[in-house]
Amino acid sequence: MNAHEREIAVVGSGVVGLTTAVELLGRGSPVRLYTRDVDSPPASSVAPAMFTPYPGPAPERFRRWTTAAYARLCAVAASHPESGVGVGKLREYFYAPRKAEPWLGELLHAKDLPRREPFTAIIDTVRPHVDMLRYLPWLRAEFQRLGGSLIQRDVAKLDELLDLGHTRVVNCSGVGAAVLARDPLVRSMHGQVLHVPNDIGLEYSLHDDAPGGLVAYVFRYADRLVVGGTFDEVREREGTDETSLRAVVERARNLLRLDGHPRWRELATTILQARAARRPARGVANVFEDIRLEVEDVGPDRRIVHHYGHGRMGVTIAWATAAEAADACERALRPV
Numbered sequence: 001m002n003a004h005e006r007e008i009a010v011v012g013s014g015v016v017g018l019t020t021a022v023e024l025l026g027r028g029s030p031v032r033l034y035t036r037d038v039d040s041p042p043a044s045s046v047a048p049a050m051f052t053p054y055p056g057p058a059p060e061r062f063r064r065w066t067t068a069a070y071a072r073l074c075a076v077a078a079s080h081p082e083s084g085v086g087v088g089k090l091r092e093y094f095y096a097p098r099k100a101e102p103w104l105g106e107l108l109h110a111k112d113l114p115r116r117e118p119f120t121a122i123i124d125t126v127r128p129h130v131d132m133l134r135y136l137p138w139l140r141a142e143f144q145r146l147g148g149s150l151i152q153r154d155v156a157k158l159d160e161l162l163d164l165g166h167t168r169v170v171n172c173s174g175v176g177a178a179v180l181a182r183d184p185l186v187r188s189m190h191g192q193v194l195h196v197p198n199d200i201g202l203e204y205s206l207h208d209d210a211p212g213g214l215v216a217y218v219f220r221y222a223d224r225l226v227v228g229g230t231f232d233e234v235r236e237r238e239g240t241d242e243t244s245l246r247a248v249v250e251r252a253r254n255l256l257r258l259d260g261h262p263r264w265r266e267l268a269t270t271i272l273q274a275r276a277a278r279r280p281a282r283g284v285a286n287v288f289e290d291i292r293l294e295v296e297d298v299g300p301d302r303r304i305v306h307h308y309g310h311g312r313m314g315v316t317i318a319w320a321t322a323a324e325a326a327d328a329c330e331r332a333l334r335p336v
């Protein structure tokens with residue numbers, strides 16, 4: 001037997017690929033992870049990130065994944081505080097009428113605050129906050145502890161991994177799936193954020209629903225705040241730009257002001273870093289999270305499990321979709 005035959009090949013070392021690899025390794029399956037960039041996967045190393053489920057997948061999947069991922073992230077927060085996953089309060093301001101999902105409100109311990117103009121609702125929830133500067137290294141350390149091997153490789157075609165002898169390949173290549181899976185539904189949504197010190201003593205995270213077309217948020221982590229954001233599908237340039245970031249700070253200060261924070265004017269007077277990346281989205285029109293989780297049969301005893309298109313919620317939902325991708329790998333192993 002070729003050494004690669006036993007190993008599952010995972011493509012991509014973003015949060016989706018790493019979580020899938022850790023899930024497979026935890027179930028006893030050997031994994032070899034191939035990635036273009038080992039240390040800074042494009043979207044995952046830039047996400048702030050908050051537990052933000054978006055209803056892109058079909059309703060039943062959305063509920064199942066959201067519920068499972070919430071439980072898993074809360075468990076990681078409880079058992080591994082060093083992972084950068086914590087659970088805390090997010091206050092959301094809604095200008096537009098919203099369609100509330102009762103099960104989601106219950107899951108997130110939603111509490112309605114007294115309504116006031118110009119908002120249609122103000123809601124406090126409790127949800128996982130994931131500090132990606134700590135969480136990605138923690139996931140990589142878990143991967144290594146469980147015996148995974150990591151190969152730096154720019155994969156031109158998924159077939160080349162089958163040619164190496166792998167019988168199962170999990171495609172977690174994010175935006176790269178546009179080429180690797182020749183998928184016309186893959187889109188990329190450029191986003192920019194600022195990391196700033198919490199020198200204003202903010203005690204909880206804040207978010208609004210985009211009165212001027214772009215949401216404002218200030219997420220609170222142990223040693224800093226992350227301020228956002230932008231959402232740009234047509235942008236051609238990579239990186240950050242001053243004009244967008246100035247507008248981000250203005251919207252975030254306004255959000256703090258509306259929340260009654262006494263030091264709203266001082267937010268982001270010092271900048272730790274400005275970051276930008278493309279969210280790996282999938283779908284048409286206003287759907288950005290039509291996640292592809294599907295087995296492709298590519299010949300006798302050879303399967304590709306496609307697992308990409310997490311858009312704005314890869315950090316949120318990865319444990320749930322990774323568990324189902326791992327189930328699909330295990331099913332693919334059985335004789336057909």
Ligand SMILES: Cc1cc2nc3c(=O)[nH]c(=O)nc-3n(C[C@H](O)[C@H](O)[C@H](O)COP(=O)(O)OP(=O)(O)OC[C@H]3O[C@@H](n4cnc5c(N)ncnc54)[C@H](O)[C@@H]3O)c2cc1C
Nearest residue numbers: 012013014016036044047050155174176191313314315316
């Ligand atoms: C500004 C911003 C804010 C965000 N906020 C949140 C949030 O609050 N909550 C949340 O849940 N999510 C958030 N997201 C979205 C989140 O970052 C993504 O959904 C998630 O990181 C996607 O992970 P991924 O592993 O699919 O993609 P990526 O992190 O992009 O990783 C893809 C991997 O595939 C590899 N790859 C691609 N092509 C190839 C190839 N041909 N050969 C080898 N390797 C390849 C890449 O090198 C990389 O390692 C945000 C994103 C941004 C940019």
